Amino acid sequence: MGKMISFALNGNKMAVEVKDHWTLLHLLREELGLLGTKEGCGSGECGACTVIVDGMAVNSCLFPGLEIAEKDVVTIEGLTSPDGTLHPLQKSFVENGGIQCGYCTPGMIMSAKALLDESPNATEEEIKHSLAGNICRCTGYVQIIDSIKSISEGGVEEVHVVAWKNKEKDE
Amino acid sequence: MQDLKAVGKRIPKIDAVDKATGRVEYIQDIKLAGMLHGKILYSKYPHARIVNIDTSKAKQLTGVRAILTGKDIPEIKFGVYKDNRPLKTGKVRSYRDEVAAVAAIDPEIAQEALSLIKVTYEALPGIFDPEAAMKEDAPLVHEEHKTNILKMPWKLHYGDVETAKKETAYMVENRFSTTWVTHCCLGTSGAIAQFDNTNNLTIYTNTQIPSLAQKDFLSALKAMGLRDKRVRVIKPCIGGGFGSKLDTYAYEYLSILLAFHTRKPVKIVFGREEEFFATSTRQPTIMDVAQGCDKNGKLLFRDISMVLDNGAYTSWGATTPSVMMMPITSLYRVPNVRYEAMCVYTNNTYSQAMRGYGNPQATFAIESSMDMLAETSGFDPMELRRINANQAGDVSPQDFQITTCGLDQCIDEVEKRLGKKTPKEKGVGVGFASLIHVGGGARVYKSDGCGTIIKMDDYGKINLFTGATDMGQGADNMVAQIVAEELGLDVADVHVIHSDTDVCPWDVGAHASRTTFVAGNSALGAAKKIKARIFDMASKQLEAPPEILVMANRMVMVKEDPKKRLEIGKLLRKFHFSTNGEMLMAEYFYDPENENLGRDFKGNTSMTYTFGTHGARVKVDEETGKVQILKYVAAHDIGRAINPILLEGQVYGGVMMGIGYALTEQIIHEKGEIMNPNFRDYKILTIKDVVPIEAPVFETFDKDGPYGAKGIGEPGCVPTAPAIANAIYDAIGVRIKDLPITPERVLTAIKAKKKLES
Numbered sequence: 001m002g003k004m005i006s007f008a009l010n011g012n013k014m015a016v017e018v019k020d021h022w023t024l025l026h027l028l029r030e031e032l033g034l035l036g037t038k039e040g041c042g043s044g045e046c047g048a049c050t051v052i053v054d055g056m057a058v059n060s061c062l063f064p065g066l067e068i069a070e071k072d073v074v075t076i077e078g079l080t081s082p083d084g085t086l087h088p089l090q091k092s093f094v095e096n097g098g099i100q101c102g103y104c105t106p107g108m109i110m111s112a113k114a115l116l117d118e119s120p121n122a123t124e125e126e127i128k129h130s131l132a133g134n135i136c137r138c139t140g141y142v143q144i145i146d147s148i149k150s151i152s153e154g155g156v157e158e159v160h161v162v163a164w165k166n167k168e169k170d171e
Numbered sequence: 172m173q174d175l176k177a178v179g180k181r182i183p184k185i186d187a188v189d190k191a192t193g194r195v196e197y198i199q200d201i202k203l204a205g206m207l208h209g210k211i212l213y214s215k216y217p218h219a220r221i222v223n224i225d226t227s228k229a230k231q232l233t234g235v236r237a238i239l240t241g242k243d244i245p246e247i248k249f250g251v252y253k254d255n256r257p258l259k260t261g262k263v264r265s266y267r268d269e270v271a272a273v274a275a276i277d278p279e280i281a282q283e284a285l286s287l288i289k290v291t292y293e294a295l296p297g298i299f300d301p302e303a304a305m306k307e308d309a310p311l312v313h314e315e316h317k318t319n320i321l322k323m324p325w326k327l328h329y330g331d332v333e334t335a336k337k338e339t340a341y342m343v344e345n346r347f348s349t350t351w352v353t354h355c356c357l358g359t360s361g362a363i364a365q366f367d368n369t370n371n372l373t374i375y376t377n378t379q380i381p382s383l384a385q386k387d388f389l390s391a392l393k394a395m396g397l398r399d400k401r402v403r404v405i406k407p408c409i410g411g412g413f414g415s416k417l418d419t420y421a422y423e424y425l426s427i428l429l430a431f432h433t434r435k436p437v438k439i440v441f442g443r444e445e446e447f448f449a450t451s452t453r454q455p456t457i458m459d460v461a462q463g464c465d466k467n468g469k470l471l472f473r474d475i476s477m478v479l480d481n482g483a484y485t486s487w488g489a490t491t492p493s494v495m496m497m498p499i500t501s502l503y504r505v506p507n508v509r510y511e512a513m514c515v516y517t518n519n520t521y522s523q524a525m526r527g528y529g530n531p532q533a534t535f536a537i538e539s540s541m542d543m544l545a546e547t548s549g550f551d552p553m554e555l556r557r558i559n560a561n562q563a564g565d566v567s568p569q570d571f572q573i574t575t576c577g578l579d580q581c582i583d584e585v586e587k588r589l590g591k592k593t594p595k596e597k598g599v600g601v602g603f604a605s606l607i608h609v610g611g612g613a614r615v616y617k618s619d620g621c622g623t624i625i626k627m628d629d630y631g632k633i634n635l636f637t638g639a640t641d642m643g644q645g646a647d648n649m650v651a652q653i654v655a656e657e658l659g660l661d662v663a664d665v666h667v668i669h670s671d672t673d674v675c676p677w678d679v680g681a682h683a684s685r686t687t688f689v690a691g692n693s694a695l696g697a698a699k700k701i702k703a704r705i706f707d708m709a710s711k712q713l714e715a716p717p718e719i720l721v722m723a724n725r726m727v728m729v730k731e732d733p734k735k736r737l738e739i740g741k742l743l744r745k746f747h748f749s750t751n752g753e754m755l756m757a758e759y760f761y762d763p764e765n766e767n768l769g770r771d772f773k774g775n776t777s778m779t780y781t782f783g784t785h786g787a788r789v790k791v792d793e794e795t796g797k798v799q800i801l802k803y804v805a806a807h808d809i810g811r812a813i814n815p816i817l818l819e820g821q822v823y824g825g826v827m828m829g830i831g832y833a834l835t836e837q838i839i840h841e842k843g844e845i846m847n848p849n850f851r852d853y854k855i856l857t858i859k860d861v862v863p864i865e866a867p868v869f870e871t872f873d874k875d876g877p878y879g880a881k882g883i884g885e886p887g888c889v890p891t892a893p894a895i896a897n898a899i900y901d902a903i904g905v906r907i908k909d910l911p912i913t914p915e916r917v918l919t920a921i922k923a924k925k926k927l928e929s
Contacts, residue, residue, distance in 0.1 A: 035200040036193020038410075040357045041443035045850045048357055076193035090191040094183045097816040100824065101643025102190030103197060103357035103410030131858045135850055137355045137411050138643050140827030141858040143820055 005069035009034075010078025022065035024058070025049045028075060036076040036106050040135065047134030050107035050114075051075045057114035059133070076106035079113065088151050089113055098147035100138030108134050112148045122152045176723070177655040178878045181816040182662050185647045186408070195408040198361035198377055199440055206363065207236050209429045209439040210281035211422060212271040212288055213449065214263035217518040217843030218297040218310065221262060221290065224271060229287035234280035237432040238288070240271045244428055247394045249387060249419055252321070252485035254313060255521075257424035262295065264312050264483035265518050266844050267449045269421045274429040274437050299843055301480040301515040302457065312483055312516035319516040321481060325492035327772045329500065329568035330507030335472035339463030341548035346459050347536040349892075349910045351452040351480075351838040352831070354525055355855050358410015360450055361440035362423045364430035371401040372430075376423055377409050379416040379640050380680035381672050383616075387419040391427060404672040412642035413828070414524035415450055417682055418486045422449075447848030451523030452838055454488040454514075455480045458536040462505075468550045468558040472507040475499055475536065481514040482521030489514045489522075491529030493615070494683075496772055498533045501567035501780075502607045503541075503559035508568050518843045524682060526825065527885045530608055531832060531892065535910065538604035538893035542900065552897065553586050553603060561607065561782065563871075570766075570773040573780055575871035575881075577808025578605060581784035584806045584867050589786045598793060599801070602897025603786040604890035610810065610881030611778030611873065612763040613683035620762030621690045622676025623697040625654065627755040629747055631725055631740035633658075633665045635697075638678025639690035641669055644884055645817035646686045650694040652813055653877050657698035658705075659722030660739075676760065684882030687813060688778065689763060691877030696759035704755055708746050709737055763875070779873045781881045783807035785826070785890045789898040793921055796914030798834055798899060800862040805891075807866075810873040810881035818883055822866040825887015831856045833892035837911050 002019045009032070018027060028034045028051070037060055040048030044059040051060045052074040053067075079087035089109050092098070099105050108131065115122050115130040122130070127148050136144060189195045226238045241260030249255050259268045271288050275281035298304045298312065304319040312319055336342065362376040372392060378384045381404045388402045409416065422439045429437040441449065461474040481489050492512035500508045545552040560582065565573040582605065589601050612619045624636040635654060639646040651665040669675060678690065706717035709727040713720070713735050721730045728736030746753050766774035788801045805826050812818045835854035839846040847853050872879030892910055900906050905920035 034193075035196070038193075038197070038358070039199065040359075041850060043443065043849065045443075046357065076191075080192050086188065086191065090188075093191050094187040097184070097820045099184060099187045099190045100645070100820055101356070101358065101409060101411040102186070102195060105190050106193045109191065128859050128861065133857075135355075135357065135855060135857060137357055137413070137828070137855070138824050139820055140823035140825070140864070141861045142823040142827075142864060143816075144858065145861065 003066060005066060007068045007070060008072045010074055018065040020066065024051065024060035024063040024065050024068060027065040028060060034075055034077055038103055038106055040103065047111060048104050048107040050110040050134065052110055052114050055114065055117060057111045076110060079109065089116065089148070092150050093147040096147040096150055097143035098139065104134060104136045108136065108144055116152060120152065124149060127152065175656055177652045177662050178813055179811070180652070180814065182648060182652060182814055184645050184817065185651060185667065197358045197410050198363065198375060198407045199358065201363060201375055201407055203363060203365060203436040206436040206438055207274040207276060207429070207433055208278040208281050209272055209274045209426055209437045210278065210285050211269050211425060211439065212285045214266055214268040214270055215290070216263060216292050216294050217266050218295040219263050219292040220295060221259065221270065222293050223291040225289040226271065229273065229284040232280060232284050232287060234276040235273060235284045236276065236435065237274040237429055238271060238284065239428055239432065245394045245396070247391045247424055249424065250485045251487060251489055255421070255484040257421045257428060265520055267520055269425065272425040272429060274433050297518040297843055299517055299519055299840065301478050301517055304515045304517050305513070312518060321485065321489055321514040321516065323489060323514060325512035327496060328509045332472045332474050332507045332509040335507040336463060339471045340466040341544060342461060342463035343540055343543040343547050344461040345540060345543065345908060346457065347539060347908045348457050349532045349535060350455045351520070351840065352836045353447065353450065353452045353838055354411065354413040354415040355850070356411030356413065356415055359441040359443060359446040360420070360422060361438065362426045363436055363438040364426040365436035366430055366434065370397045372427060373403045373405065374423065374427065375405045375407055377416050378404065378406060379412045379642060379682060381406055381640065382638065382677045383680055384419050385672050388427065391424055395431060406640065406670045409642035412681060413526045414528065414682065417524040417680060444848045447853065448520065448845040451486050451488065451521055453525035454491055454522035456532045458532065460536045460540045462540050462544050464544060464548055468548060468555050470503055470505040470559045473499060473505045474509045477512040479512060479514045480517050480519055482517060482519045484521040486521055487524045493768065495529040495533035496569060497609065498530055498537055498607055500569040501561070501571050502534065502537060502605065503556065504561060504565065506568065519840055520845065526828060527889050528683065530606070530885070530889045531829065534604065534606055534890050535892045538890055539896050539908065542602065542897045543906065553582060556582055556605060570775055571780060572775045574875065575779060575808070575810065575873045576782055577869040577871045578782040578784065580869045581605065581782060581806040581808060585784045585786040585804045588804045588865060589788055589802065598791045598902050599788065600898045600900065600902025601786060601788045602894050602899065602901050603784060604893035604897060605784040606782065606886055606889040608781045608886045608889060609683050609685070609777035610688065610781030611875055612685045612689045612765050613777050614765045614767050615683065616679050618762055619679055619685065619689060619765060620760055621678040621693040622758065622760040623693040624676060624758045625697045625701050625756065627701065627743060629740065629744045631660065631664065631743060633660065634668060635665055635694065636668045636675045637690055637694060638676045639669055639686050640678070640681035642681060644821060645814065646681070646690060648817060649687050649691055649813050653691050653694050654698045657695060658702055660725055676758065684781065684884040684886070686884070687880050687882050688876055689761060691813070691880060693759055693761035695877045696761050697757045700757035700759060701755055705739065705742065708742055712737055712742065778875045779810065779881050781807065781809060781883060781886050783886050783890070785894040787894045787898040789895060789902055791899055791902045791917065793903060796917035796921065798895070798912060798917065800830065800895065803862050803864045805864065805866050805887060806869065807883060807886055808869045808871050809883045810876045811870050811879035812868055813878065813880050818868065819866050821883050822887045823864055825885065826864050826891055827856055827861070829888035829891025830862065830895070832888060832910060833895040834912050
């Protein structure tokens with residue numbers, strides 16, 4: 001059984017027939033072709049599939065597709081400006097070593113965005129609390145925390161894409 | 172010091188923008204026209220005879236395109252011992268044994284088809300304890316092998332351990348053990364196989380060994396009767412490696428076989444549970460260690476014997492004793508060494524390479540034992556290590572030539588940052604452990620080489636084709652930074668292609684922390700050839716001999732007279748668009764002058780060795796047994812940091828993986844069955860478990876390394892567990908000799924200690 005629903009996807013209004021058993025992850029990846037959202041476990045443990053629904057970070061692998069009716073859905077594809085300008089969090093993950101294999105990255109960034117949208121000056125404790133459901137095996141999380149903190153602690157400079165010019169940091 | 176523009180800089184990972192925007196393609200994201208989906212039916216028993224497989228019902232399911240069982244496929248053998256087949260016939264030897272495979276038009280139908288396959292088994296007694304499996308009357312995992320003990324003679328004896336034991340002033344002797352842990356790559360395993368009309372194979376697969384995988388797949392084609400065919404291996408973006416992709420696996424062969432039978436591309440991608448139970452682990456060990464020193468604290472001998480649980484089949488896990496030999500013979504100066512290891516077949520899951528390749532297990536035993544020796548002999552643990560520290564110029568008993576060695580500096584630095592053992596707060600303690608690892612390649616195969624091709628366009632931009640594999644660690648940056656440095660270009664001018672055996676040269680694989688050293692030297696060699704040619708060209712234009720030219724800021728110029736210069740693109744166009752035109756291309760194959768181990772296991776396996784010392788300050792709650800790490804310091808001698816931000820990422824990631832190994836992670840087996848195939852029960856560390864980590868580095872500028880660099884991929888997780896175990900002992904006086912150090916184990920040890928005291 002399916003149902004026609006309307007929702008906003010990355011700011012664009014959509015009307016799509018959604019089957020009862022589809023998860024939001026299935027809808028995004030298999031039906032709408034948005035492959036930026038990843039499946040890491042399919043059971044809500046790893047957070048790789050995190051997207052934002054009406055301001056809340058959710059595991060799209062568990063979230064019923066039909067539940068997005070009349071809601072706002074933001075995925076990793078929705079963060080970058082049409083001219084390619086990265087969202088400050090994307091830029092910060094790039095510059096602070098928050099990305100290695102990258103498989104957890106879209107989910108990490110979406111969880112971090114949901115947090116900072118709600119609480120722009122989130123503390124390290126709040127960051128750890130909010131991202132506890134996002135697993136990363138490469139980075140040991142250290143540079144992920146750095147990436148988010150550099151935004152939440154007000155370190156955002158102007159946002160532009162190719163931001164690195166051999167920026168030196170103190171050891 | 173040279174003034175470097177690209178090497179040594181904190182340049183973000185080249186593919187990070189694509190990863191941050193969700194644009195890169197992992198195997199999960201690749202769809203080919205007409206692609207079918209494959210699923211695998213696994214055994215229901217750890218050890219059983221296959222009596223019958225009935226696929227008739229499954230075949231009738233709409234949407235099913237092919238069903239294969241062991242009887243339908245040719246004799247494809249794989250694994251180090253060639254003791255494994257993509258689908259089992261006769262009997263199954265573990266729960267992860269592949270019994271049948273299905274290709275269908277979508278994954279759900281393939282899954283449903285699996286449930287319709289009826290397999291009749293006749294259960295056999297299983298063997299799950301490697302020591303029991305060594306007994307003569309134990310059930311045999313492979314009858315034709317006659318015994319469960321693998322015929323791999325891991326045995327060395329340098330000097331004279333027995334005499335040394337008699338001369339020793341202090342000696343300790345203990346048993347340690349480690350259990351199964353697994354890689355937990357966020358991107359699960361997967362492959363897509365596709366044949367062209369004349370049966371040439373293209374396979375998209377997550378692999379760390381594209382060239383060796385190509386060879387394995389060629390053998391499979393041969394077994395399928397397809398001779399003289401081509402195999403093209405394409406690596407999608409890899410969602411984590413850590414050694415898991417260092418072999419070829421049943422699912423890859425099954426995607427090939429299903430694609431061949433259906434004439435369609437077939438994709439097999441693992442779910443998370445499957446990733447836990449059907450991929451290979453780090454090998455569990457039982458380790459008996461004896462060490463002794465004289466009254467001055469000089470190590471006299473080290474005597475170690477081990478039993479490794481090989482599981483039901485043989486992958487690279489069975490060869491980890493060859494790497495364990497490295498810390499056993501060469502971590503600290505130890506003149507007399509004896510080592511013996513036996514790998515034993517059981518009906519458990521089979522093990523593979525995992526970051527450190529045996530070194531974390533061996534170092535856990537050695538460095539725990541070092542602290543026990545320190546206590547027995549009355550030496551301060553760090554002092555004992557200083558007395559025995561390796562030095563540049565040493566040749567170890569295994570013939571390892573220590574070219575550069577920053578071990579002393581690492582020991583001092585960690586001690587400085589954590590403070591000496593002093594009277595302290597209740598339940599708080601510090602512990603240390605050091606490491607040696609290959610840092611300049613590792614000749615474990617006939618070649619330890621890597622090729623590079625550089626192609627320059629008319630505008631001075633580079634396409635660089637490397638054999639190296641990037642799986643997130645930053646191999647792409649490393650080669651780009653080295654080439655940009657050598658040719659005076661921006662890193663962004665170097666586009667690195669590392670994903671396709673049709674265009675990239677040969678490489679033995681992303682293992683042994685070898686990529687920076689070997690692929691880096693290979694890229695450097697190719698860049699030098701390009702540079703020589705550019706100097707040649709420019710020399711004519713600038714009317715200056717090549718020797719006085721330099722490249723910088725995308726220019727070639729006279730060093731002492733920088734006004735005499737040419738823009739590189741302009742120079743290239745001039746030579747391209749003239750009579751007898753020329754375009755710049757160069758190839759270079761670098762194979763280090765390191766040695767294969769001989770029959771006596773001696774040989775300088777690596778051009779250089781990476782050293783490091785880790786230390787932890789912990790707080791142990793004696794009521795709950797919970798261990799909290801207050802501060803962690805991981806100091807390494809890395810030769811040269813090509814990119815500090817990526818280097819730190821390797822250390823932080825390695826340390827956190829090591830902390831998981833020390834304290835929480837384990838695959839729980841019950842009679843061969845994995846009881847916790849999910850992140851939560853496996854107890855992978857989350858962001859909440861992050862501890863304060865400091866990662867000081869010492870640059871010793873190795874003469875053979877590219878710009879002096881050594882490898883750093885694995886060391887981060889090597890001495891973590893013993894550093895923590897030693898800190899726990901310092902804190903509460905209990906010695907945990909089995910990993911992981913769970914609160915239950917700590918509590919049991921506390922109770923035992925109290926009982927002993929009362």
